[in-house]
Amino acid sequence: MKMDDTLVKEAHVLLHPIRYRIVELLSENPLHINAISKEMGSERRLISYHLDTLEEHGFLTSKYEISEQPKSKGKAIRIYKTTGKVKTVIDEIKKSL
Numbered sequence: 001m002k003m004d005d006t007l008v009k010e011a012h013v014l015l016h017p018i019r020y021r022i023v024e025l026l027s028e029n030p031l032h033i034n035a036i037s038k039e040m041g042s043e044r045r046l047i048s049y050h051l052d053t054l055e056e057h058g059f060l061t062s063k064y065e066i067s068e069q070p071k072s073k074g075k076a077i078r079i080y081k082t083t084g085k086v087k088t089v090i091d092e093i094k095k096s097l
Contacts, residue, residue, distance in 0.1 A: 007096065010089045013057045018042070019050045023059060023086055030081035032067075051080055058085045 014020060018040070025031065025039055033051060037044045054060040061083055064076045 007089070007092050010057065010085075011093050013053060014059060014086065014089055015093075016050070018046070019054055019059075022047070022050055022054065023082055026060065026080055026082045027086070030079045032077045032079055036080070055080070058083060059089075 014023065021040060022036060025036060031039075033044060033047055036051070037047045040047065051060065051062075055062060059082065060080050062078050062080045065079050067073055067075050067077045069077075
């Protein structure tokens with residue numbers, strides 16, 4: 001069975017090891033880039049690149065919230081979370097295999 005080009009491109013974006021790990025983390029609960037970076041043990045700059053890629057392709061959304069964390073209390077921080085597209089693309093990949 002042949003996967004269509006769009007699905008191949010989406011799978012390529014989503015299944016990159018770092019991006020897939022980010023999506024796994026965010027499926028548990030929305031997080032700020034610093035928390036993602038710390039959890040993954042990767043540089044913030046690298047995580048930022050992958051977050052941007054995932055958001056650009058519709059796998060993540062982000063919004064600014066006022067932080068309640070002691071270190072950043074009262075500051076606007078950008079929180080990332082997954083979209084329904086993650087499950088849709090994974091389901092499509094499984095169907096195509």
